[in-house]
Amino acid sequence: MLNIVIFGAPGSGKGTQSELLIKRYGLKHVSTGDLLRFEIKEGTELGKIADHYISKGQLVPDDIMIEILEDLIKKNLDKKGFIFDGFPRTLPQGEALNNKLKKNGLDITAVLSLEVNDEALIDRLLKRGQISGRSDDNDDTIKSRLHVYHQQTEPLKEYYAKQNKLVYIPGEGTIDEVFNSIEKAINNLTNG
Numbered sequence: 001m002l003n004i005v006i007f008g009a010p011g012s013g014k015g016t017q018s019e020l021l022i023k024r025y026g027l028k029h030v031s032t033g034d035l036l037r038f039e040i041k042e043g044t045e046l047g048k049i050a051d052h053y054i055s056k057g058q059l060v061p062d063d064i065m066i067e068i069l070e071d072l073i074k075k076n077l078d079k080k081g082f083i084f085d086g087f088p089r090t091l092p093q094g095e096a097l098n099n100k101l102k103k104n105g106l107d108i109t110a111v112l113s114l115e116v117n118d119e120a121l122i123d124r125l126l127k128r129g130q131i132s133g134r135s136d137d138n139d140d141t142i143k144s145r146l147h148v149y150h151q152q153t154e155p156l157k158e159y160y161a162k163q164n165k166l167v168y169i170p171g172e173g174t175i176d177e178v179f180n181s182i183e184k185a186i187n188n189l190t191n192g
């Protein structure tokens with residue numbers, strides 16, 4: 001099974017590259033951001049809780065996210081592999097993902113870290129905000145999301161580097177250029 005974590009700051013292109021990866025490798029896409037936005041749109045209890053955090057640029061609490069993740073893995077063990085997009089975002093989430101995969105005899109193949117500087121991220125997210133209408137794509141919320149990323153999510157790089165899973169991907173080229181780098185990285189992993 002090919003189990004990829006697509007990692008990066010808000011706006012680094014995780015969702016964009018995941019779409020291309022699914023087409024190319026037929027993996028099950030686990031996007032916690034998409035899932036939460038769906039719940040918000042449907043007005044469910046989970047959606048109401050998620051909206052409270054997302055609109056402020058904060059992370060949804062770990063216990064909620066870990067339960068969602070475990071359920072998603074359990075329901076999709078028959079798939080060719082997973083692409084985890086936006087999960088994990090904290091160390092406890094990273095540990096939970098490792099444990100859940102291990103319990104099912106699985107492992108993360110690689111963590112692809114999309115590297116984009118903060119200025120370019122802000123620019124992309126403000127542009128997306130003009131068309132997406134997303135409650136979290138405005139100036140103040142973007143700044144708080146980036147702060148949360150550097151504080152709570154970025155330490156996961158060290159966690160995965162220690163496990164020899166971290167692969168840096170330059171994320172500032174065009175969408176196709178970034179995808180080319182990802183394909184090369186995956187070819188190296190699966191052929192080497």
Ligand code: B4P
Nearest residue numbers: 010011012013014015016032033059060086124128174175
């Ligand atoms: P997510 O939905 O995961 O979204 P994201 O980090 O904002 O964006 P992504 O990196 O996917 O960027 P995209 O491809 O769209 O999270 C939203 C929120 O949900 C979080 O802030 C958090 O509150 C909550 N949440 C989700 N998961 C959670 C978890 N596990 N725990 C706790 N809370 C959680 O790209 C952005 C824009 O850039 C797009 O407009 C795109 O077209 C453009 N773009 C992409 N690649 C480009 C390129 N190469 N060049 C130019 N533009 C590009």
